[in-house]
Amino acid sequence: MELTERQQEVLDAALALLVERGEAPTMNAVAERASCSKETLYKWFGGREGLLTATVQRQASQVQGLPVPESGVDEEVLRTSLVQFARNWLRTITGEASIALNRLAVGEAGIEGRALGRIVLENGPLAMRRRLEPVLEAGRDAGLLDFADSEEAFRVFFGLVVRDTQIRLLLGDAKRPSRQAIDDHAVQATAQFFALFGADHRGADGRRRKT
Amino acid sequence: MELTERQQEVLDAALALLVERGEAPTMNAVAERASCSKETLYKWFGGREGLLTATVQRQASQVQGLPVPESGVDEEVLRTSLVQFARNWLRTITGEASIALNRLAVGEAGIEGRALGRIVLENGPLAMRRRLEPVLEAGRDAGLLDFADSEEAFRVFFGLVVRDTQIRLLLGDAKRPSRQAIDDHAVQATAQFFALFGADHRGADGRRRKT
DNA sequence: CGGGCATCGTACCGTACGTTACGGTACTGC
DNA sequence: GCAGTACCGTAACGTACGGTACGATGCCCG
Numbered sequence: 215m216e217l218t219e220r221q222q223e224v225l226d227a228a229l230a231l232l233v234e235r236g237e238a239p240t241m242n243a244v245a246e247r248a249s250c251s252k253e254t255l256y257k258w259f260g261g262r263e264g265l266l267t268a269t270v271q272r273q274a275s276q277v278q279g280l281p282v283p284e285s286g287v288d289e290e291v292l293r294t295s296l297v298q299f300a301r302n303w304l305r306t307i308t309g310e311a312s313i314a315l316n317r318l319a320v321g322e323a324g325i326e327g328r329a330l331g332r333i334v335l336e337n338g339p340l341a342m343r344r345r346l347e348p349v350l351e352a353g354r355d356a357g358l359l360d361f362a363d364s365e366e367a368f369r370v371f372f373g374l375v376v377r378d379t380q381i382r383l384l385l386g387d388a389k390r391p392s393r394q395a396i397d398d399h400a401v402q403a404t405a406q407f408f409a410l411f412g413a414d415h416r417g418a419d420g421r422r423r424k425t
Numbered sequence: 426m427e428l429t430e431r432q433q434e435v436l437d438a439a440l441a442l443l444v445e446r447g448e449a450p451t452m453n454a455v456a457e458r459a460s461c462s463k464e465t466l467y468k469w470f471g472g473r474e475g476l477l478t479a480t481v482q483r484q485a486s487q488v489q490g491l492p493v494p495e496s497g498v499d500e501e502v503l504r505t506s507l508v509q510f511a512r513n514w515l516r517t518i519t520g521e522a523s524i525a526l527n528r529l530a531v532g533e534a535g536i537e538g539r540a541l542g543r544i545v546l547e548n549g550p551l552a553m554r555r556r557l558e559p560v561l562e563a564g565r566d567a568g569l570l571d572f573a574d575s576e577e578a579f580r581v582f583f584g585l586v587v588r589d590t591q592i593r594l595l596l597g598d599a600k601r602p603s604r605q606a607i608d609d610h611a612v613q614a615t616a617q618f619f620a621l622f623g624a625d626h627r628g629a630d631g632r633r634r635k636t
Numbered sequence: 637c638g639g640g641c642a643t644c645g646t647a648c649c650g651t652a653c654g655t656t657a658c659g660g661t662a663c664t665g666c
Numbered sequence: 667g668c669a670g671t672a673c674c675g676t677a678a679c680g681t682a683c684g685g686t687a688c689g690a691t692g693c694c695c696g
Binding site: 431456460463464465468 | 642
């Protein structure tokens with residue numbers, strides 16, 4: 215859906231309220247915050263459901279970015295890509311807006327007919343996977359990585375990067391990691407991933423190699 | 426809080442409704458399902474908040490179990506403990522009730538004054554950590570593991586075990602792993618953990634060793 | 637047997653909120 | 667100038683739901 219400037223402002227207001235109050239804002243609250251009439255909200259977004267969906271969709275689609283090389287990778291480039299990826303991802307999921315959005319989406323995901331969970335899932339973990347797997351496969355093609363199943367490799371990387379950070383934040387743990395901690399951990403998680411899947415190390419672990 | 430048989434039935438009804446409908450049940454619905462009067466609900470649990478809290482608390486406290494040896498461990502015992510731990514944890518978080526409960530807790534975690542998020546956090550990730558860290562430290566004391574920070578080690582183990590499984594399920598991904606897949610992965614995650622933190626391997630990775 | 641107690645079923649109250657309706661205002665094109 | 671359009675502000679409607687009140691029913695205990 216194409217959005218005018220004014221409509222974006224409305225969604226900004228909705229998101230701000232969502233972050234502040236911790237729950238889906240009421241139509242009244244959005245209208246007041248955005249200084250628009252409720253009738254306009256209904257005209258533009260169809261109703262509460264549409265308004266929240268539009269809010270989530272716009273924010274979720276902004277998680278994009280960070281194009282990664284898929285050909286001609288060497289160890290340095292691959293490592294840097296993964297570190298950047300990890301850092302970027304951690305910054306995203308520890309952000310206030312992302313936490314609020316994920317809480318909303320998770321809270322609704324069990325209800326028949328609601329789309330927020332699907333949207334966040336598609337633009338979150340699944341989008342990360344779609345963008346990362348080609349990178350991993352390029353690394354394998356270049357002889358830098360060694361794994362049989364790229365989905366498995368992705369999931370391990372995800373686990374090493376995210377660990378218990380996201381679920382703890384979603385459950386209300388107040389301790390958000392600092393910028394520095396995130397940067398450090400991005401490097402560390404990437405190193406651990408290389409330790410498990412780097413082609414230059416012997417496989418002294420439980421992963422399945424190609425052979 | 427001590428709970429009578431009848432009160433447990435009421436909480437069973439509340440949990441069943443929560444799982445079925447995907448959202449917190451109404452007081453009317455619980456009363457009808459449990460064949461009790463609303464007045465009784467308010468008398469027993471104080472109100473909606475108390476009822477939901479009691480429901481979550483009871484279920485969350487059942488995640489206990491699996492005592493693990495902390496002294497005299499050898500490699501086999503330690504490995505088995507970790508595999509069991511991983512398997513147990515994965516079965517829990519992929520269960521229908523756990524998913525519904527976590528959705529409820531996450532959805533409320535951002536709202537001032539709600540306790541569900543804290544309860545699930547305490548009985549979930551934090552409880553896992555409290556029970557696992559002594560095991561890891563026992564493994565280190567026995568010369569089987571090598572890490573500087575037991576919290577770090579725990580978090581890596583958590584990541585290797587849970588990966589993106591939980592967040593995807595919470596967001597509504599329908600593909601729950603089979604029993605077999607869980608068992609297999611518990612073994613694999615443990616092997617990967619040993620590859621990173623086993624004392625008998627050289628550290629060709631990014632973790633910090635004691636020295 | 638009879639009074640107290642716990643619980644059920646149901647009716648009721650107040651409020652929050654999604655949704656709709658409508659009058660008023662500014663801007664645009666003819 | 668004037669119709670048409672878009673939007674704002676506010677009032678009103680309907681419903682869902684948390685919470686309360688109350689009579690009816692069964693049970694325990696003296």
